[in-house]
Amino acid sequence: MKVTTEIISWNETQSESNYSMVTEFIFLGLSNSRELQIFLFVFFFVFYVGIVFGNLLIVLTVSFDSHLHSPMYFLLANLSLIDLSLSSVTAPKMIADFFRKRKVISFKGCLTQIFLLHFFGGSELVILIAMAFDRYVAICKPLHYTTIMCGNVCIGIVSAAWGTGFLHSVSQLAFAVNLPFCGPNEVDSFYCDLPRVIKLACTDTYRLDIMVIANSGVLTVCSFVLLIISYTIILAIILRRPSDRSSKALSTLTAHITVVLLFFGPCIFIYAWPFPIRSLDKFLAVFYSVVTPLLNPVIYTLRNKDMKTAMRRLKK
């Protein structure tokens, strides 16, 4: 293993303190095989372009089409914005890094990636819960829908999403900023995230691992359980009183549930699974960096008649 650590000359006081000596991290990337690299490069490039266009299209369509000015579409547009941001934290760097021999990220860059990843991830989680709540009110309390989901509530939800993302991210990062890094700096992945970066610290990381599981892990598992219960209740209610509107509701719900499974599956495996399989969770991370953010626009728009009509109107 080649040692690529660059150690600045430290004076004695600094090396005695807990100060980190690692100034950059090296990503090992997804694969070393040339053929696989070319394939992955094309795959990620196409997906990322799709993510940018797809999600921007949703945001523009919802913003400019007054027929779509309802809580569900506002939340959807906000979800698209978050998806685009989440993907932009990791994907562009990964794509640019593909053919670099040395995939370097600065220490600060690495912390920034961790911060933004958890910031947008935490916000996405709240938006997904809010979308479930919105469907619950629409389907189970249709008469009260406009009073419950009024403009202020929507703005409150979106603010709560950003607030939660921020608090979640800061509370996790607070533990990582002061970790002593004294040499090992190879991250076996294509982006920085806590479980992997913690492993490189020159200290007993057991408590930090627990902290990540307690924060990210519990948050994802609890939200996931909450969402599954909510959607089960909504589905049960729809199936009990079938009507002509229920088939449309059913297709919206299956779209939501698919997105929830795709988002939480990899997250739970990465943060909450007690016996992580390192080589596998590297590939699972691909899911929430390029697959889920692309599937949202695909799932929500291709199967949604209102959205399709609105896009056609926008084109004119």
Ligand SMILES: *[C@@H]1O[C@H](CO)[C@@H](O)[C@H](O)[C@H]1NC(C)=O
């Ligand atoms: C996000 O939601 C808020 C509150 O409903 C809404 O005003 C805003 O337009 C949404 N953002 C986007 C990009 O649609």
